[in-house]
Amino acid sequence: MDSITLSDVLFGPTGTVWLYSMLTVIIAMTLLVSIRLLLSRRKIGYFSMIVALGIVLIQYGQLIAKAFSPQMSDVEAFAALLLKVLAFVMINIGIYQLYNPTRKRDIVTFMFFVLATATVSLTYWLAPNWLQSGDDNSRLLRPLGLELYLFVLLFLSFLLVNPRIGQNGKYQAILTVYFVTHTVHMANLYLFDANQPALRLLEQTLPFVLHSILFLFIFERVIELMQAIYMSSITDGLTRLYNRKYFQNRVHQAVQQRMPVSVIFSDIDNFKKLNDTKGHHMGDQVLKQVAQIVREETDEAGICGRYGGEEMVVLITDPDASAGALAEQIRSRVEAETIVTVSMGYSRLKKGVGPDELVKQADEAMYKAKTSGKNKVVGWE
Template sequence: MDRDSFSQSLFGPPGTLWIHSMLTVIIVMTMLLSIRLLLSRRKIGYFSMVVALGITLAQYMQLIGRAWAPEAGDVQTFIELTLKVLAFVMINIGIFQLYNPTRKRDSAVMILFFLLTAAACSTYWLAPYWLESSGVQTKLLRPLGLELYLFLLLFVSFLLINPRIGQNGKYQAMLTVYFITHTLHMANLYIFDNRQPFLNLLEQIVPFVFHIILFLFIFERIIEIMQAIYTSSITDGLTKLYNRKYFHGRLTQAIQQRLPVSVIFSDIDNFKKLNDTKGHHMGDQVLKQVAQIVKEETEDTGICGRYGGEEMVVMIIDASTAPDELAERIRARVESETIVTVSMGHSKLKKGIGPDELVKQADEAMYKAKTTGKNKVVGWS
């Protein structure tokens, strides 16, 4: 391939067609992910993303057609710009809705921006009446309102949306790349009059980075959802400790592996009276406080779970940790840091004992602590 042929394939219509076609593939892949999330989660944010990506797809399909007919009329240029602005607005609305419920105030702000977008679009057609200039100048100045409006949208997105979503790093990178792309476009159009082939190529390539980050953003959201589903299936919603089923499974596994297992069983003293006198809200607060103490004291030695009601259990798999000493630390902290006390029992794994029997022994030791004064630690004997 000679130099002229290579230059034509890279900077001419074939290169533009190839780049935009590859971008279209990435957009379609991102759209399929969003559709899958929409069908499974039925959340408005995914619907907004599907709409945004559909608009973006239409924009690039038009750009593919334009690669073979570079001279665009006023209507075609207006459609391209409008699709570009609408796609950006909808992508940001979708990203915001992925992490936030749409409240009335948020809906009002979105409607305001749609009205501003309509006003910005109107400047394209009103420009000839405002400007007394030649046809070439009018053609350049006509889209200026929409082009500058995109810079405003970038600034507002960073200011309003970024603090209220997850994956801030990816979102900031997306906005930065979009800013670079749009700045390249403005420089290429208004300074170099689209006569710099390298700038034209760069303007087409940089959006790859934006759409790859957007794809990774949606993919990461899928992972977040999967992690949230798994976490909710093994933890208690109130205390965030492991639930009884998961705890029992881990205890059974540890015993099968012949680890040096001990179990601590705790129960909050006079919890029913607390609920009756101070309300269930206070009871929930106390449960969370006690659970946090239990979690902090056992994070290096084993796992803890909510067994039921106000009962919490600890599995110790660290042979160097004495269960009576750990239980006493928990009891002392609960007494000093909360408005309640706990009674605790502990038992140690012996040959021939299964998980149910081990928990039962710790439970009976706790019951002995309850019936002999409460707010104490008793071992199984």
């Protein structure tokens, strides 16, 4: 029995089958992640990715079969090339849909590229009519239209998809690796008649990099979605401050750990009158402005939340920060930068005081500020 040499592994059918088989494992993993996301998120982008990756699996299954039988009929060669182009189109459609809602104009654009692909694919069969020379030229020219069309799609992907998605670095890396892979393929096919072993090996190994980055791209999207879901569960949708439940949990944790914390409780003065006279839209704008000021002033000292309505609260965890000074800074900025004022109260954690009592003390101090003239800061004593 003849032994297998390193040359056979790298350049022979055995190496080709091994490389493509390993690659199908990566693609299958990406496909499974996409299926799981489709079932849980019901987003059409994952369906497009599933279709694209299914096409890619068929494509590499065909390439594995080709390793054992290098001679391919015109129909088989056409099917392989068309699968390659369709997979690229669908992957880019899927990536776009992961970050954007699919509108009617997007559907029209997608259908245009699918139809354009179908139209360009006709050049594979029309090419022989353009030739009056031998079969070799005919064989080389048949796939040229689709091969060049892929370069056009790469350029359009950089131009149209890249600015409209996240993870631009990974996406640009995907397109770059695909461009290099396709350029190597074209050079090997048209300069060396597909007989250059080093270029063929490079053409077979670069897809590992491509699909590894694609897997990381989708996995990173999963992390982004998980972070978005978590943040939406602990923040207020309008002000983007922490919601009441999360804020209370943080106060309870701080008190249980006996941290030297303070709480600031604020309320926008005459907010109901503002809503009644200038409308809820103006009220929402004021809430966002005040929330931004509170967030900026407390960014390094603690956390801030929306307690309810026009009430905002701050948990000061920095032992060196003065609750009174911080509250006054917020009050003065709100008065200077917005059309409203705020009344503020604060309390410091003392021995024997629980988390609910600490917040209640700050609330009562704020109430004193509001009933004694508004637009002032009062501390609990």
